[in-house]
Amino acid sequence: MLVDDSLDGETVKLHVGETTLTLTRVDAHQIRAALRRELPDRREFVRTAGTHRPDGRYVVERRRATSGGHRKVFDSFDDLVGLFRSLPDSMRVDDIVTKGLSGSRRHVVLWHFVEHPAFECSLRSKQPLTVEKRVDRKADTARSVDDS
DSSP: OEEEEOTTSSEEEEEETTEEEEEEHHHHHHHHHHHHHHSOEEEEOSSEEEEEOTTSOEEEEETTOOSGGGEEEESOHHHHHHHHHHSOSEEEGGGOOOTTOOHHHHHHHHHHHHHSTTBOEEEEEETTEEEEEOGGGGGGOBOSSOOO
């Protein structure tokens, strides 16, 4: 698939296989918005992955895991942000107390905080797993919109 801007600045040409569509910029933006709504947006990190589902839910899971025991579904990304904000500046697995989070899922969520750029924190220790919110950003410890 290839997209070309037209010379007039009003249209966009979309090349898919042997087919070329000429779209207005408005139509192109509407198609992009519809695709974002319908297709899950998955982002993989070293140990974890996060998926924005079309229904608005956000899934944190162990990367390449095949069982549901390594995944936690949040009602939204903002719910995950709220959980992060509610945790102490230095957090361990035992600090995460919320419905549906067992020991292995709490580990996955804590690692996701470390890996995802929306969460201003870093790994302090692997044994026991300890994450520290960054001092320079404690007032705004997570971005509420996942634009990264």
